[in-house]
Amino acid sequence: MKKPKLDIYEVGRLAGVSKSTVSRVISDTGGSVSRKAKDAVNAAISELGYTRNTFAAGLRNSKSYLALLVVPDIANPFWSEIVRAVQDRLEPEGYSVVVGNTDWSEERELSYLRLFRTGRFDGLIINSVTDDIDLILEAGIPAVLVGERSELTQIDTVGTATYQAATLALQYLYDAGHRRIAVVTSETGSERFLSRRFTAYTDFMEAKGLAKDPDLVFTAHLSAEGGERLAGDILAVPGWKDRISAVLCGNDILAISLQNTLRARGVEPGRDISVIGMDDIPIAALTWPALTTIRKPRAEMGKKAAELLMKRIGDPSRTPEKHLYPGTLVIRDSVVEIRN
Amino acid sequence: MKKPKLDIYEVGRLAGVSKSTVSRVISDTGGSVSRKAKDAVNAAISELGYTRNTFAAGLRNSKSYLALLVVPDIANPFWSEIVRAVQDRLEPEGYSVVVGNTDWSEERELSYLRLFRTGRFDGLIINSVTDDIDLILEAGIPAVLVGERSELTQIDTVGTATYQAATLALQYLYDAGHRRIAVVTSETGSERFLSRRFTAYTDFMEAKGLAKDPDLVFTAHLSAEGGERLAGDILAVPGWKDRISAVLCGNDILAISLQNTLRARGVEPGRDISVIGMDDIPIAALTWPALTTIRKPRAEMGKKAAELLMKRIGDPSRTPEKHLYPGTLVIRDSVVEIRN
DNA sequence: CTGAAAGCGCTAACAA
DNA sequence: TTGTTAGCGCTTTCAG
Numbered sequence: 001m002k003k004p005k006l007d008i009y010e011v012g013r014l015a016g017v018s019k020s021t022v023s024r025v026i027s028d029t030g031g032s033v034s035r036k037a038k039d040a041v042n043a044a045i046s047e048l049g050y051t052r053n054t055f056a057a058g059l060r061n062s063k064s065y066l067a068l069l070v071v072p073d074i075a076n077p078f079w080s081e082i083v084r085a086v087q088d089r090l091e092p093e094g095y096s097v098v099v100g101n102t103d104w105s106e107e108r109e110l111s112y113l114r115l116f117r118t119g120r121f122d123g124l125i126i127n128s129v130t131d132d133i134d135l136i137l138e139a140g141i142p143a144v145l146v147g148e149r150s151e152l153t154q155i156d157t158v159g160t161a162t163y164q165a166a167t168l169a170l171q172y173l174y175d176a177g178h179r180r181i182a183v184v185t186s187e188t189g190s191e192r193f194l195s196r197r198f199t200a201y202t203d204f205m206e207a208k209g210l211a212k213d214p215d216l217v218f219t220a221h222l223s224a225e226g227g228e229r230l231a232g233d234i235l236a237v238p239g240w241k242d243r244i245s246a247v248l249c250g251n252d253i254l255a256i257s258l259q260n261t262l263r264a265r266g267v268e269p270g271r272d273i274s275v276i277g278m279d280d281i282p283i284a285a286l287t288w289p290a291l292t293t294i295r296k297p298r299a300e301m302g303k304k305a306a307e308l309l310m311k312r313i314g315d316p317s318r319t320p321e322k323h324l325y326p327g328t329l330v331i332r333d334s335v336v337e338i339r340n
Numbered sequence: 341m342k343k344p345k346l347d348i349y350e351v352g353r354l355a356g357v358s359k360s361t362v363s364r365v366i367s368d369t370g371g372s373v374s375r376k377a378k379d380a381v382n383a384a385i386s387e388l389g390y391t392r393n394t395f396a397a398g399l400r401n402s403k404s405y406l407a408l409l410v411v412p413d414i415a416n417p418f419w420s421e422i423v424r425a426v427q428d429r430l431e432p433e434g435y436s437v438v439v440g441n442t443d444w445s446e447e448r449e450l451s452y453l454r455l456f457r458t459g460r461f462d463g464l465i466i467n468s469v470t471d472d473i474d475l476i477l478e479a480g481i482p483a484v485l486v487g488e489r490s491e492l493t494q495i496d497t498v499g500t501a502t503y504q505a506a507t508l509a510l511q512y513l514y515d516a517g518h519r520r521i522a523v524v525t526s527e528t529g530s531e532r533f534l535s536r537r538f539t540a541y542t543d544f545m546e547a548k549g550l551a552k553d554p555d556l557v558f559t560a561h562l563s564a565e566g567g568e569r570l571a572g573d574i575l576a577v578p579g580w581k582d583r584i585s586a587v588l589c590g591n592d593i594l595a596i597s598l599q600n601t602l603r604a605r606g607v608e609p610g611r612d613i614s615v616i617g618m619d620d621i622p623i624a625a626l627t628w629p630a631l632t633t634i635r636k637p638r639a640e641m642g643k644k645a646a647e648l649l650m651k652r653i654g655d656p657s658r659t660p661e662k663h664l665y666p667g668t669l670v671i672r673d674s675v676v677e678i679r680n
Numbered sequence: 681c682t683g684a685a686a687g688c689g690c691t692a693a694c695a696a
Numbered sequence: 697t698t699g700t701t702a703g704c705g706c707t708t709t710c711a712g
Contacts, residue, residue: 005705007704007705007706008705008706008707009705017682017683018682018683018684019683019705019706019707020682020683020684020685020707020708021681021682021683022706023705023706023707023708024681024682024707024708026706027706027707029707029708031681031682031707031708032681032682033681033682034681034682037681037682051454051457051458051459052458052705052706053399053458053459053704053705053706054458054459054460055395055396055398055399055402055404055459055460055704055705055706056395056399056688056704056705056706056707057705057706057707058395058398058688058706059393059395059396059399059688059689059690059704059705059706059707060687060688060705060706060707060708061688061706061707061708062395062688064395066406066438068436073424074414074420074423074424074427075417075420075421075423075424077415077417077420080414080415080417080420081415083414083415083439084413084414084415084441087414087439087440087441088441091440096408096438096440096455096460097438097439098406098436098437098438099423099427099437099438099439100427100431100436101424101427101428114391115436117391118391118392118393118394119391119393119394119395120394120395120436224622224625224626256623256626257626260625260626260628260630263628282564283596283623283626285564285600286564286596286597286600286623286627287626287627287628288600288603288627288628288629289628290600345689347688347689347690348689348690348691349689357698357699358698358699358700359689359690359691359699360691360692360698360699360700360701361697361698361699362690363689363690363691363692364691364697364698366690367690367691369691369692371691371692371697371698372697372698373697373698374697374698377697377698392689392690393688393689393690395688395689395690396688396689396690396691396704397689397690397691398690398704399688399689399690399691399704399705399706400689400690400691400692400703400704401690401691401692401704402704
């Protein structure tokens with residue numbers, strides 16, 4: 001079994017040119033090649049079934065056409081759609097994308113940052129768990145942040161306007177007659193992100209002159225388990241029926257799980273209590289009652305992140321851009337109108 | 341701005357050894373190095389912050405520590421969990437995984453196969469849209485198939501036992517008193533996969549001596565849109581109430597969407613009609629009524645696929661293995677017991 | 681427009 | 697146990 005190695009030299013031999021010419025044809029560098037030579041080379045390439053060795057090419061020009069995308073968890077529908085959008089935008093540019101999951105763990109995030117530094121990747125798109133992106137900045141990595149970090153101007157960012165989104169939800173509840181609105185903050189993730197939503201809540205309640213009831217503030221993990229526990233916490237509030245009429249959740253999974261657990265406990269969501277979510281994951285439309293929530297434009301966000309990365313790679317010294325997408329209200333059936 | 345290039349020569353210089361010794365330390369080849377030299381090298385590495393250039397290493401030994409995972413759609417929860425499991429198993433081995441989406445398109449699958457052939461990847465895990473895996477076999481690619489292809493013994497495979505899973509669902513419906521059971525087959529995807537489920541259906545109906553009613557066989561895309569259309573198709577069957585008591589769906593998304601559309605049309609799933617799904621995606625437990633379905637062990641499947649790939653890469657000539665996972669019945673609330 | 685030649689950083693004989 | 701040396705396949709000056 002002979003193994004006739006297939007390199008540009010062989011291609012050149014068949015095409016009757018030197019390997020330099022072959023290289024000029026296969027690289028996009030635009031070195032000038034005669035029409036005739038080019039055709040001969042392309043013919044030889046397809047006849048031989050040649051494909052360029054990316055290691056050798058990468059070794060020369062240190063371009064890998066590989067991007068690293070780090071998200072909390074790809075099995076989470078919010079993130080999997082962002083991943084999908086990034087891939088869809090990057091692949092036509094010849095890029096492949098490696099996906100990493102942090103599980104909201106700082107340690108795991110660090111290990112991906114370390115992986116990045118092997119030089120294997122041209123760029124990084126990351127939802128950073130920490131507020132500390134010095135590592136990224138110092139290393140001079142072409143990177144795009146996904147998530148809100150409005151105080152950071154030194155790095156390309158795409159995110160959603162958390163404060164605006166939360167306010168939108170609160171205003172909708174308020175307009176529906178709700179005054180006793182509970183809020184759920186996250187146990188994990190960036191403190192800053194967390195406080196945005198919470199700040200919106202306190203600002204709103206204050207602006208409307210509503211009582212600040214510490215019993216209306218809950219903490220839960222943004223997950224199905226979190227929703228179950230949250231249901232218990234709510235029902236455990238003494239006289240909750242008279243004190244809580246609506247709940248603003250940190251994300252849809254939590255909201256949906258909350259709804260189901262409440263129903264199982266005999267409290268009908270969308271009737272006895274109103275629930276509003278955040279994200280508008282695809283399944284939110286398929287629950288019962290269908291979830292009223294705030295939509296975040298995941299596809300656009302992913303696409304924009306990919307585009308910013310392409311620009312950054314193309315010109316590492318350009319001024320960073322910051323794109324904050326507003327949330328939009330999606331009215332379904334989990335919020336009831338109540339009379340005061 | 342001087343750019344002090346950082347290669348093993350520099351590391352060796354600081355450690356007082358040659359670059360060969362450094363290479364022996366950083367590669368896992370296990371060439372013998374004295375304790376002292378090793379320590380010196382490691383110290384130099386961390387002092388310099390050196391990371392091995394993967395291009396150069398790959399160029400030498402044609403190992404990329406990169407795997408390509410091709411699935412229909414990563415935004416689909418069934419697949420995103422498989423992706424996650426593969427990543428979790430491969431990353432500790434030093435692998436990064438690139439994810440590709442075919443959207444069930446043969447053309448897209450081909451383009452990923454072409455991408456693979458750039459030599460950039462060590463292995464491939466793929467849910468092939470086509471039945472034609474000759475391309476993979478011919479190219480001698482270290483590959484693992486995800487999906488049922490029991491007739492193929494020449495390639496490592498992990499899948500679920502579709503026939504068994506469908507029969508399990510049918511038996512459960514039968515035991516609950518259902519006789520007028522409709523089946524939904526897929527519009528897309530492998531014909532073979534499709535026919536497994538359908539074969540199970542016809543076999544079952546025949547074994548139970550139930551009438552073969554062509555009106556009980558529906559076709560739908562395995563998606564939320566498919567579920568909406570399916571609901572319309574079912575309700576359009578003249579006198580459907582007396583002819584259809586239960587529906588066996590091809591996957592959960594379809595089933596959930598069917599349930600919701602039916603309800604919106606005034607037909608209460610889990611009461612007026614029974615629905616059984618397939619997959620047990622996480623959200624199936626959170627719908628209303630909670631979906632009775634057949635669970636496929638996604639995490640185990642992904643893990644096993646990753647392990648098979650590792651073995652295959654380690655020994656390309658080993659005998660292929662075939663792992664078919666049985667589905668298990670998850671009883672929730674979407675199937676009612678009926679009396680005859 | 682084309683060819684010759686010099687490496688990119690690393691690994692794996694081969695010698696010592 | 698260690699160092700020397702010869703490439704892996706490609707890109708890119710530099711001549712011609």
